[in-house]
Amino acid sequence: MKVLRAPFQVRGTIHPHYHKGVTAGRPIETLPPPTIVQVPMLQHLGAPSKPIVNKGDKVGVGQLIAEAGGPISASAHSPVSGTVRAITEGVAATGRPTLVIEIENDGLNTPASPLQPKPEWSSQEPSTLIGLVAAAGIVGMGGAGFPTHVKINPPPAKRIDTLIINGAECEPYLTADHRLMIERPEAIWEGIRILRHILRGPHIRLAIEDNKPDAIRAMEKVMASADDDVALVVLPTAYPMGAEKQLIAALLGREVPSGGLPSDVGALVENVATCAAVFEAVVQGHPLTRRVVTVTGSLVRRPANVLAPIGARFSDLIEFCGGLQETGGKLICGGPMMGVAQVDASTPVGKTVSGILALSRQDVAVYETHACIACGRCVRACPMSLLPCTISVAVEAGQFEETERLAVMDCIECGCCAYVCPAHRPMVQFMRQGKAQIQAIRRLKQQQNPPVPRSP
Amino acid sequence: MTIPYSDDRPWILSPSPHVHEGSSVRGLMREVLIALVPAVAVAVFRNGLDAVRLIFVCVSVAVLGEAAARFAMRRTLSVQDLSAAVTGLLLALNLPPGLPSWMAALGSLVAVVIAKQVFGGLGYNIFNPALVGRVVLLISFPVAMTTWAPPDAVTTATPLAAWKTAWAAGAPPPAFADIYPLRDLFLGLRNGGLGSLGEVSEAALLLGGLYLLARRVIGWEIPFLFIGTVALLASLFYALDPARNLPPLTHLATGGLFLGAFFMATDYVTSPVTRPGQMLFAIGCGVITFIIRRFGGYPEGVSFAILIMNGAAPLLDRLTIPRPYGHRRRTSS
Secondary structure (H helix, E strand, O other): OEEEEOOOOOOOOEOOOOOOHHHHOOOOEEOOOOOEEEEEOOOOOOOOOEEOOOOOOEEOEOOEEEEOOOOOOOOEEOOOOEEEEEEEEEEOOOOOEEEEEEEEEOOOOOEOOOOOOOOOHHHOOHHHHHHHHHHOOOEOOOOOOOEHHHHOOOOOOOOOOEEEEEEOOOOOOOOHHHHHHHHOHHHHHHHHHHHHHHOOOOEEEEEEEOOOHHHHHHHHHHHOOOOOOEEEEEEOOOEOOOOHHHHHHHHHOOOOOOOOOHHHHOEEEEEHHHHHHHHHHHOOOOOOOEEEEEEEOOOEOOOEEEEEEOOOEHHHHHHHOOOEOOOOOEEEEOOOOOOEEOOOOOOEOOOOOOEEEEEOOOOOOOOOOOOOOOOOHHHHHOOOOOOHHHHHHHHHOOOHHHHHHOOHHHOOOOOHHHHHOOOOOOHHHHHHHHHHHHHHHHHHHHHHOOOOOOOO | OOOOOOOOOOOOOOOOOOOOOOOOHHHHHHHHHHHOHHHHHHHHHHHOHHHHHHHHHHHHHHHHHHHHHHHHOOOOOOHHHOHHHHHHHHHHHOOOOOOOHHHHHHHHHHHHHHHHHHHOOOOOOOOOHHHHHHHHHHHHOHHHHOOOOOOOOOOOOOHHHHHHHHHHOOOOOOOHHHHOOHHHHHHOOOOOOOOOOOOOOHHHHHHHHHHHHHOOOOOOHHHHHHHHHHHHHHHHHHHHOHHHOOOHHHHHHOOOHHHHHHHHOOOOOOOOOOHHHHHHHHHHHHHHHHHHHHHOOOOOOHHHHHHHHHHHHHHHHHHOOOOOOOOOOOOOO
16 A cells, blocks of 8 residues: 555645534544434435335334435435334425435334345455445435445446545534544445445545544554555645545546546545445445534534434434534534535434534624625635636626636535635625526527437 | 424524635725835825825825715715725825825825726726826826925936936936935935835835735735836846946836836736736736836836726636636637
């Protein structure tokens, strides 16, 4: 195994205040499963899961309660044993409406996992293991939640030469991945090897930002005897270094083509927590029913890293962390740069929820918006080399063709532009508005001129 | 079932990101005011109460004029962003000592009302307001705007004007090294040649400019390439014909070059946003400044150069749109 510095420069980036020290040194604590869990059917990208249980059904820990709702979707499992109380309309942490399966915990922890573990995975066919990953309901746990069994099964024409493991955790405040790398490096490393076996031996690049030296040491130790196609890459600490496109650029010097996928440039990126989930599914037969969540922010009395069952509500985790000093700031699912503001703490934890932040009014940015003064700070901060200021002005003026020409569709919504904007403009909101308009125009055009079916 | 905490004060809902670095328009303008302190100090040292008078008139008229204009247009008050104060101060530093107060007030009004608020206020103006104010005064009152009250009584013309007069008459340029030692020109304290209130001390302006650079309020591109271009062209011409050209260091140490390069050309609103655009902008400013100084009718061309390049800034931005990540080619302009 080699240890490298990131060989390529990334464009733009910012250096926010990280606030990671609050929880970085705190070992992961296990949240006792609450009496009620609410498993959302939308915890991933793609189609929602389809419930296969009914009100009143008895379920066990790990039992399949919802199956994938399409080719890009994921199954869901019960994190507790007990009785299905209701299947109701709810809201996912992303703010989108979703069905929610509500289960009352009987506290008996009756196991009912459907998975057949394959501890001797190295002698298994990749397709068997991909099936196991799908059956475990694993999705990308870094934030986007792309179903993992789809990601690790690219079309044969796309050769994956490098599997990038994302341990960057560049969002401020969050330390869930950081703690996982310190406390469960063997699980992550075995998960990485399973994924490597499935992908038929690509190069491995585990990327960690240099603000986590203890995580780097822990991973280096378990990976020490690996071959030379495996490297631990130490990244400079900058935001958004852990964004998929930026990571690929920093490690491989390749750019994912506009509108394309990492597999178009031979790369595949998986988060460290996803790797640990793969290990638990393949070796131990556990479906994905819990994850580490960093509960922090100035309002949380006792900030901690919490191993929480999927479906536990934010309020359960907050109470476990001593409750809040006060309310009325901002309650955020995820990090402060890309997280989603919550209406209240009743949201259930999903597979992609890496953090719960309760920030005071003083911490959060609430400003009056000024006209763009064209200072160009956003241009220098943008990791995609866009002109956020020019795009935002075009959106304000309703010039949507102009925003399309300025590549607003390539915006990754990282928030660097808004973070540095002295005029306090809601830049990410402008970008989303521009994207939504372009998509609406495209749909309209398609309706007016539907593609002509070719005669055979 | 009760939803915990939601009945207390409601949580704030707004799009990401939820944190900000803490910068603001007002904060940036305050930095510019701080950076101008050395230049103001030199102005007061050299001209005493007369400098105080001009600065007071320009700043107060700019602030009150902007407030009145916003009020008349039924828009929200904007003077708290300090940009009107910066405009007023920069205009004052661009005026000759002894200029009548009413002229200064008129220039200040033109700057904030016509050049700025009529266009929509800070962010929408195309031309640097302070420079529009100065140029309107220069064209309207050419005598008053080029009459320099001599505190040291060596000469009544600025170094650049003295040279231009000699050059126009076909005479050899005055022996600058004797009249104005380079060190005095650069420090601008006593025997530093005449000029506008705030332009005489390149040392004070450099100090303020370096402060803005260190505080990352401005980038190096515009000031250094502007000054560098003038230096390069001046060196070239001086090397070809030293008898009929000013020495390059004299070019740098006189006129409004430092004031313009560090404080006027770097105005965010009226300069390009892309780095290559800013570089072209600065080089353009330098070339036009030198052409006017060397061949034009006016002894000094910094104001005109910046205003002309202000007009070109949107075009420069269009020409220099960066290649976005994942795109083969630059976005066509």
